Amino acid sequence: MPEVTLISSDKREFSISREAAMVSPTLKAMLEGPFKEKNGRVELPGIEGNVLAKTVEYLQYNLRYRAQPNQEDIPEFEIPTEMALELLLAADYLNV
Template sequence: MASALHHDQLPATTNFTMDSSQSEYVTLVSCDGFEFILPRSTACVSGTIRRMLHPSSKFSEGISGRCVLDDMTGVVLEKVCEYFCYNDKHKDQTNVPDMDIPPELCLELLMAADYLDT
């Protein structure tokens, strides 16, 4: 009987290469149903998302390009997506200004960053 791999079992340093059948975009879905569509390369800043979407993972996310994040509200996931885009925009720069983080979201964003391996 074949066993499924848990996303933590894939190497953290797996290089992300897009298969020709994979969409250039992925959808991240919050626990309250909000959907965020991002370029795959932008979302794959997250080690967890990168491993979920990797073709060899055999996860449904790797096939569908849709990741449901059951523990994240839309408000938190929106800020996470904002960070992914901010990171992508500034990836080759030095002296990057701090991103504005509302104090009331700090703890939830810290937990999200830990889970997402970001």
């Protein structure tokens, strides 16, 4: 499974499966559209490393559980209170 590298504003790099990255319509457009990112590397200058790390975790969580037939079996996705606003902004930008 091919991987994509997401690069935060503080130049931290996060590897994620291409399939998990495609959960985000914004990332999907960046990876497939006319502005294809070079070699599967996507720079996200508006998102700090700690927020991008949690966002990557959510994209993987979403991919894993979105087709789960029994919603009661899905574990809760933990969001640190101190990071909630930044995660909301990142989620809005990535459309997830």
